Amino acid sequence: MNELSSYQEAVELLQKLGLKEYEAKCFVALSRLPKATAKEISETSDVPRTRVYDAIRVLETKGLAEVQHSNPQQFRAVPIAEAAKTLRSEYESRTESLVDALESMGTESLDADREMTHEVWALSGPPAIENRLLKLVDTADQEVVLILGRESAATTELFEHVRAARESGVDVLVGTATPALHDMITEALPDIEVFVSELAWLRSSPTDPTDDTTISRLLLVDRNTILVSSVQEDDLGAVEYEKAVFGRGFDNGMVVIARRLMAAGLKPGDDPKPHDG
Numbered sequence: 001m002n003e004l005s006s007y008q009e010a011v012e013l014l015q016k017l018g019l020k021e022y023e024a025k026c027f028v029a030l031s032r033l034p035k036a037t038a039k040e041i042s043e044t045s046d047v048p049r050t051r052v053y054d055a056i057r058v059l060e061t062k063g064l065a066e067v068q069h070s071n072p073q074q075f076r077a078v079p080i081a082e083a084a085k086t087l088r089s090e091y092e093s094r095t096e097s098l099v100d101a102l103e104s105m106g107t108e109s110l111d112a113d114r115e116m117t118h119e120v121w122a123l124s125g126p127p128a129i130e131n132r133l134l135k136l137v138d139t140a141d142q143e144v145v146l147i148l149g150r151e152s153a154a155t156t157e158l159f160e161h162v163r164a165a166r167e168s169g170v171d172v173l174v175g176t177a178t179p180a181l182h183d184m185i186t187e188a189l190p191d192i193e194v195f196v197s198e199l200a201w202l203r204s205s206p207t208d209p210t211d212d213t214t215i216s217r218l219l220l221v222d223r224n225t226i227l228v229s230s231v232q233e234d235d236l237g238a239v240e241y242e243k244a245v246f247g248r249g250f251d252n253g254m255v256v257i258a259r260r261l262m263a264a265g266l267k268p269g270d271d272p273k274p275h276d277g
Helices: 003-016 021-031 038-045 049-061 080-105 126-138 156-167 179-188 252-262
Strands: 065-068 074-077 119-124 143-148 171-176 193-196 213-221 225-233 239-248
Touching: 003 021, 021 038, 021 049, 021 065, 021 074, 021 080, 038 049, 049 065, 119 126, 126 156, 126 213, 126 225, 126 239, 143 156, 143 252, 156 171, 156 179, 171 179, 179 193, 213 239, 213 252
Parallel strands: 143 171, 171 193
Antiparallel strands: 065 074, 119 239, 143 213, 213 225, 225 239
């Protein structure tokens, strides 16, 4: 990444964290200098000099910049680690306030005759998909069957939630797309049954060689809730995007079929609940 693209990325990220454009540009400019006057900040950031003072005033209020009342005034950014901590704290505070506001409004419940027997929803992006998967694992009372098709899906946080489910008495089975992934997960989760899935289409389509879709995560919780995510890769194997669908309340027949597929490759004697009831 060159200097210009790094600068642009830093400005954009700061804006996503709540700073306005001029504030972000002034902070990035200051972070590259030991100290600077308004004129120097303007020259470095392309922010009009008359707007630099307003931007610096906001940065100072937020604890991101310091002012030396000399003639002319000198400004400097707080250390990067300190700025990161300040921004993180403010972001978390805003998130907590948002949660409080949303929860205080309550949720209108559906009438009994309007409640659906099953639901299917869609999600996009690895963070949202992983958060939903972790939440579903946490809701398990009886069984978690999880198939991982990619190493990137086998996160430390996922291992922690799966381990917690197992320690709470939930039966846990983990399948993998490759022997290498199997060995990695077995080492991380030595007390959990891990097997290599026989679902060849996790990695590629057996009938369409041009199909670059890869199944990343398959989850079945308590034989009632299902999540399936897939990714598409570029020519170098990098993920271009990930999408998922998840649902609950399916009829018994669909769940039985899903579990049979997900357990393909698992030895019958290693399955704690092989029955299809």
